Amino acid sequence: MTHAESRTVLRILDANANRAGEGLRTLEEFARFILDDRNLTDCLKTHRHDLAAAMGRWNRLQLIESRDTPGDVGTGVTTAGEQSRADLSAVLAAAATRTQQALRCLEEYGKTTNPGFAAIIESIRYQCYATFRDLELKVASVNVRSRKIREARLYALIACEPDAECLEARIGELVDAGVDVIQLRDSSVDDRALYQQASLGAVIAKRHGILWIINDRADIAVAADADGVHVGQEEVPVDAVRRVVGRDRLIGLSTHDIEQVREATRTSADYIGCGPTFPGKTKSFDHFPGCEFLKQVSEAERTGDHILPAFAIGGIGLKNVEEVVQSGIGRVAVTGALASHDGLHQTASGIRECLERVPLRITPNSGEVFSVPDC
Structure with missing residues (x-):
């Protein structure tokens, strides 16, 4: 040479x-x-x-x-995409x-x-x-997780099942019924049992292509490789939870008034639960913001406020989902309405049919920094 x-x-x-x-x-x-x-x-x-x-x-x-940077002929060769x-x-x-x-x-x-x-x-x-x-x-x-939560309509909350076979069957029937997101919420079991069901559920949910969320426990959500965690107003603050779960998992936040909804947008939360809407069988509350609260959320979104994907929650079923729809909310989280195996598909499809009359604003979350791939 x-x-x-x-x-x-x-x-x-x-x-x-x-x-x-x-x-x-x-x-x-x-x-x-x-x-x-x-x-x-x-x-x-x-x-x-x-x-x-x-x-x-x-x-x-x-x-x-x-x-020889000044003499390099390549420095002057550029394309529009490079800029x-x-x-x-x-x-x-x-x-x-x-x-x-x-x-x-x-x-x-x-x-x-x-x-x-x-x-x-x-x-x-x-x-x-x-x-x-x-x-x-x-x-x-x-x-993908961010896109799925924005496109979700029907969110189910479930408790732990007696064994792995029962859990797989439960998740399977909810998926077949049209559920997009499942949250595991059970304060009656010990940490080991919750972790075991959370881990198994994460594998099953991934196979079905749905989101799997753990209630309250950010540590178990990470350890079980769940899609995210949901916290309340009295739990660890969202931005502290984010340091535990990292960027790639979802965080949901319960809200009970319009100021909490607006405050949620200033955190790294990915979606919110709004309620309680109606009295339910799984939790008791002293105050029910009801559909008036949902109307406030819907109106804020309609007039241009950035509102995180909002799921109405609390006592919602086939008999009263029309009231939720009339408020302008097209997403719901339910527990009791989908608890029974009898009529599960009919109930879920009926709720979903009502919800789909409300157009969803599929816009990126304020904290999202990536484009959504076609996957």
Whole structure:
């Protein structure tokens, strides 16, 4: 290889080392500040340091001397897409693609003079493929859950079942009846039993493609790999819960008046429960905000306020769901109405048919930072 060719190779190595390092740092910041994921942050930091160590095989001064940014014809070649990013998912995709391409260039041109260096870069490239996969799948998971809760109509609350077979049958019949979200709520069992049912339910729900939420217990929601947790006004604050469950799980918040609804939008909550609407059999309350509260929520949304996806809750069944619909709310969370196996499908389909007369505002949550993929 001539001196001129060696200098050209050094130029290419320098440019692509910078490009790969910049891409890895962009992805590391994404994992650290957007996903709050320590493991992915550590992996990306390791890849970045490994790349720097590999580049240490080259004389840094020679690399810098080969650099000719003013004379680089490529600096003036741009496309419209390079100047904008539609959302943070686009930032992620661009950085991952740029890094992979740069690593391949380092490997190929490195082979011309330093096969050992090329082999190290190849190893880093394969490691990056695995990390980038985990990173993009996690973002997709965040988006899918967020989309599903916004599109949901019928949310069922259930208690623990006597055994795994009964739990699977219960979830299966609710899915067949048209339920979109199931919350496990049971204060009568110990933590181990709740965890076991939460874990099994998460697996079953994922198989059916529905959301699985745990009431109150953020720790069990994370340990069981549930889709999220629902908390009340007297429980741990939403933003503290977010530090436990991370970015990729949903948080629901119970609200009882319009000010609590508005306050919820200033938290990282993903959806709200609004009620209690009517007296029910599972919980007793001193005060029922009722359908007037639901009308306030609906009116606030209609007039342009940002309102999180709102589920009316409390004593709702086939006989009174029409009142909920008349208030302008098209989502409900129910317990007693779907508790009986007899007539379950008829009740659920009747409730859903009423709810579907209310158009849903399918808009991203204020805290959502990703586009919704077509999955």
